Amino acid sequence: MGKVLVLNASFEPLNITSWRRAVVLLIKGKAEQVEHNGKYIYSGFPLPTVIRLRHYVRVPYKEISLTRKNILHRDQQTCQYCSYRGEDLTLDHVIPRSRGGEDSWENMVTACVRCNVKKGSRTPKEANMPLLTTPHRPHSSLYFEVTKHVKNGVNQEWRKYVIGDLSS
Structure with missing residues (x-):
């Protein structure tokens, strides 16, 4: 059925969860549906693709592994x-x-x-081989995961909730 983007109460991306967990959060009143893809779990209950928590959750910064x-x-x-x-x-x-x-x-x-x-053992300048892009540390681990989904053509509605350029 798919994955669901979970937004904090402030609309910033928090994590990605299963559609089942998202539905539980909706039913318990802990979240509200923000986006759906037109599919329905049952009549009158659309399958969510983005939900927002009703209360703000503090999340510690998570470093992305250099692999x-x-x-x-x-x-x-x-x-x-x-x-x-x-x-x-x-x-x-x-x-x-x-x-x-x-x-x-x-x-x-x-x-x-x-x-x-x-x-070889030269710098790009010495080898006359300029880099196409400047290497950088990714924005956040969640941004990293969201871009995988969006760039694979899935969950395009997630784009507007992520800061940064997902077009490339």
């Missing part, structure tokens, strides 16, 4: 030097490790094998 999978997602499975898209992508250190480059969101990008070998 290969997450870097590939951030860079949209695209070589940041030549725009190649494919399965055989590698990770490249913008400032090479041999020159003190760290494992960080700001220093690692997705690269095809050809570009990674061509760049």
Whole structure:
């Protein structure tokens, strides 16, 4: 049936839950329906795609793990030097490790094998290989998850509740 975006009382995204859990929150009066996709659980009760909690919930900041999978997602499975898209992508250190480059969101990008070998132990400027985008730490772990759903063509109604550019 699908996933449901849960908004805090302030309309900021809080998490993604199952449609069953969302319906329970609606029935218990803990949330209100904000969006639905035209499908119905039963007559007169639309299947929610976005709900909003009636009371504000404080949420601690959650750090996003620096993993290969997450870097590939951030860079949209695209070589940041030549725009190649494919399965055989590698990770490249913008400032090479041999020159003190760290494992960080700001220093690692997705690269095809050809570009990674061509760049070698040089900086992009030295190799005359400018980056397509500047590497950065993702906004939040929830933003990261929401973009996966939206970019896969699912839950387009979530777009308006997320800060940032989801078009790319």
